[in-house]
Amino acid sequence: MKKTLSEIAAFLGGDVSGDGGIVIERIRGIEEAGEGDMTFLANPKYRKNLETTGASAILVARDTTCEGKNLLLVDDPYRALGRLLALFYPEEEETAGIGEQVSIDAGADVSPEAVVYPGVHICRGARVEARAVLYPGVFIGRDAVIGEGSILYPHVTVYRRCLIGKRVILHAGVVVGSDGFGFAVPGRENQKIPQVGYVQIDDDVEIGANTTIDRGTLGRTWIQQGVKIDNLVQIAHNVVVGERSVIVAQVGISGSTQLGQGVIIGGQAGLVGHIRLGDHVMVAARSGIHKDIPPNQIVAGAPHKPHREWLKLEAALSKLPEMRETVAALQRRIAALEEKK
C-alpha cells in the first residue's frame, strides 16, 4: 500500500508538520525505519530516537516538535497507530467452508459461512455461527455456542455448555470451562465438588495464549463485553470480570471475585476469592489483593495498599538498614545520657 502523508493525515484526523506529499509504504519501529517508512513515538522513553530515526515520517502527539522531520500530529499516537496498522495490514480473508478431517457430531449446528479447519471437533448440540473461524485442533464441547465472527486459534478448548459471544478472539491453547478447583475437607478427604456451571464470554473479548477460565461451580463465570486478557492468566470459578477490564499476563483471580468496569490488573498480580473491585480500579503489577477495593483507587504491594501509602512504605523500606543503625546509635547515646545522671 502507498499513501501520501497528507492522505494518512486525513484518514487519522491529524495535522502534517513538514512535507505532506511524501509517500509512505510501510509502518516500522523507530529504530528500524527508513525511507518510505512511517514510524511512531508513543512512549517518551524513545524521545531521543526522534532526531535520529531514518523514517520518512513520524506519528507524534500534538505538542511534539522536531526540526527537519516530517511529523503527523495527532491526539493519541498509539491509538492512531492502531488505526494505521489496520489500514496498511488488513487481516487476510479466510475462505468459508468446512475442511477435511473435521469431526462434527450429529446434532451440531455449524453455519456454512463459518471457517472450520481440519482437525476440529464439534460435539452434539453445539452451535457455530457465521464467519466464526475455528483453527486446527479446536474442540467445541456439547451445547457450547461460538458467536458470529469469533476466531479460535489452534488447540482452543471450549468445554460443554460454555457460551462465546461475537467477535471474540481466543488465542492458541486457551481453555474455557475446565472444572473449578473445589474440594471439601482439603488435604484430608479432597472430596470433589462437581462443577456444574458454565462460562459466558461476551462480545469483543480477546483472551491470550494458554489462559485458563474455569466454569462456575453453580451458575456462570462471566467475562463481560470488551474485556482483554493476556497470556497465562488464571480465572477461577464464578469470577465476574466487568466490561472493558484489562488483565495483564500471569494474573490469578480466585473464585467468586468480582471486578467492576474498566478495571486494570498489572502482570503477575493475585486476587483472593470472594472480593469486589470497584469500577476503574488500577492494580499495580505483582500486587497481592486481599480485600475489597472501592472504585477509582490505585493500589500496589502485597498485601496491597493505596499507591501513595505504598510509595511511602517503599521509601521507608529502602532506608531500613540505615534506620537500624540510627536506632543502635540512639540506644548508645541514651545510655550515655542516663549514665550521667
Added chain:
Amino acid sequence: MKKTLSEIAAFLGGDVSGDGGIVIERIRGIEEAGEGDMTFLANPKYRKNLETTGASAILVARDTTCEGKNLLLVDDPYRALGRLLALFYPEEEETAGIGEQVSIDAGADVSPEAVVYPGVHICRGARVEARAVLYPGVFIGRDAVIGEGSILYPHVTVYRRCLIGKRVILHAGVVVGSDGFGFAVPGRENQKIPQVGYVQIDDDVEIGANTTIDRGTLGRTWIQQGVKIDNLVQIAHNVVVGERSVIVAQVGISGSTQLGQGVIIGGQAGLVGHIRLGDHVMVAARSGIHKDIPPNQIVAGAPHKPHREWLKLEAALSKLPEMRETVAALQRRIAALEEKK
C-alpha cells in the same frame, strides 16, 4: 430431578428445620436461587444473603438459624453440597469405542471398553485401560499407561513411559512428562542434561488446565494418590507430591523438592528445589519457600516464616513510615538533651 427436602435430608444424613415436603428441582447460588431451588451457605461472608435468598431451601451448618426459611442442617455444608450436586447432575455416560480419525500405532494396547475420540494419537507400547476417556487431540507417548476410568480432556499430552493411575482427571492442555530443566554451565554452555526419567501419577489425582509436570532427570516425578492440582501449576523434575496434597493455581515447585501428605500450597507460591515439607504443612498464597518446613506448620511470606511471625512482621511493616518519623523525632529530642549538658 425432583426430591423433597426430607428425601434430600435422608440422603445427606441431615436434619430439616421447616417444611420437609417442599420439592427441590435444582441447585443454585444463594443470590440467583428461587422457587424449586436449593442453595447453600458454606462461607460466612454470604451470611447476609440467608435472609434475602428466594431459594426454597438452604443447606447450612448445624448451628445456623433463620426465621421462616427451610433449612437443611448438616455437619459440613460444602461437603454435603458436593454429594448433592453429584446426585442432581450425574456425569453423562460416554459411549465406549474408538472414533474415526484416531491414530493408534501397531503395538499399542487399547481396551475396547475405553472411549477414544477422533484426533487422538496413541504410540506403540502404550496401554489404555477400560473406561478411560481420551478426548480429541490427546497424545499418549510410547509405553505410557492410562489407568482404568481416567479422563483426559482435549490436548492433554502424556510423554513416553509416563504412568497415569486409575480415575485420574487431567484437564485440557495438561502436559505430563516434558523434559526437566537441566543444563550444565548455565548462561555459558547450556549443555543439555538428557531427561531419561518419567512421571508417575497415582490413582484419584486431578490436575487443572495447562498445568505442566516435568519427567524425572533420572527416576520419577511422583504425584501420589488423591492429590489435587489447580491450573497453570509448574511441577519440576523429580518432585514428590505426597498423598492428598492440594496445590492451588500458578504455584511453582522446583526440582527434587518433596511434599509430605496433605500439604496445602496457596496460589502463586514458589518453592525452591531440594527441600522437604512435612505432612499437613500449609503455605499461604504467594509465599516464597526457601528451606525445609517441619510437619503441621503454617507459613507465609517471602522468604517464608511461621504464620504468627509473619503477622507480626506485617503489622510492624504497616507502621514503618510512622516509625521512621518517630526515630527522626527521637534523634532531635536526644540532641536537645545532649546540648543541655
Added chain:
Amino acid sequence: MKKTLSEIAAFLGGDVSGDGGIVIERIRGIEEAGEGDMTFLANPKYRKNLETTGASAILVARDTTCEGKNLLLVDDPYRALGRLLALFYPEEEETAGIGEQVSIDAGADVSPEAVVYPGVHICRGARVEARAVLYPGVFIGRDAVIGEGSILYPHVTVYRRCLIGKRVILHAGVVVGSDGFGFAVPGRENQKIPQVGYVQIDDDVEIGANTTIDRGTLGRTWIQQGVKIDNLVQIAHNVVVGERSVIVAQVGISGSTQLGQGVIIGGQAGLVGHIRLGDHVMVAARSGIHKDIPPNQIVAGAPHKPHREWLKLEAALSKLPEMRETVAALQRRIAALEEKK
C-alpha cells in the same frame, strides 16, 4: 549398554579412584542406585548419601574422597552426567516420512526427510526442513519456517510468518507468535493495535511446555542462539533474549525489554517493559525488575536491588518487630530523661 568404569573415565576424560574394571549398565539417582549402577554427586546437599549409596560407582568432583567407593573424578560432575546420559540413553531414531491424516496446504514445502506425525497441519507458504520432527497436533502457520532437526512436541502452535531455527526444541503446548497485548486507551476503549510483526527463534533454543511467546507489534520478538526457557514463561511482544540466556519457569517479561547474553532469570520473576539487562546479569527467583541493570550484576527482591543490599534489607526486616519494641523503649527512656530536667 555395558561399559567398564575405566571405559567411562576415558570417554569423559576423568580419573578412576577404585576398581576401574567394574561394569556399569545403568545411571540412577544416588538413593536408588544399586549394583551395576553409576550415580553422581553434583549438589553438596546430597554429600551424606555418598557413604551409603549402593551404586557400583559414583561420578564426583575432583576433590572428593570416600573410603571403599569406586569414584570417577571429573571437573564438573553435572556436565559429565549430561554426556554420560546421552551415551547410555541415546534418542530413539524417528522414521522420516509424512503420516496419515496430516493436512498440508498446497504451497507448503515439507522436506521428505522430515518426520510429520498424524494430526499435523501445515499452512501454505510454510517450510519444514530436513529431520524436523512434528508431533501430532502441531500447527504451522502461513509462511512460517521450521529449521533442520528441530523437534516440535504435541500441540505446539507456530503462528504465521514465525521463524524457528535449527535444532530447536519446543515442548508440548508452546505457543509462538500469538498477538502481543496492545490496546489503546485501556479500560475505556481497548482499541486493538494490530500485531503485524513476527517471532524469530535462533538455533539450539529449547522452550518448555505451555510457554507463550508473542509476536512483535512491528518487527520481531527475538530469542537468540542457545537460549533455554522453562515451562509456563510469558515473553511479550518485541522482547529480545540474548544468546545463551536461561529463563526459569513462570517468569514474565514485558514488552520491548532486552536481555543481554548469558542472562539468568530465576523462577516467577517479573520484568517491566522497555528496559535492558546487561550481559550475564543474574536475577534471583521471584524478583520484580523495574529498571535497567548493568552487566554482571546479581539482583534480588521486588523492587529489585543489588544482591548484597537485598541481604542487608532482609536481615533488617527480620529484626523489624524487635526494632519496633526497641524504639518504643527508647521513647520511654527519653521521656524519663526529659522529665528529670
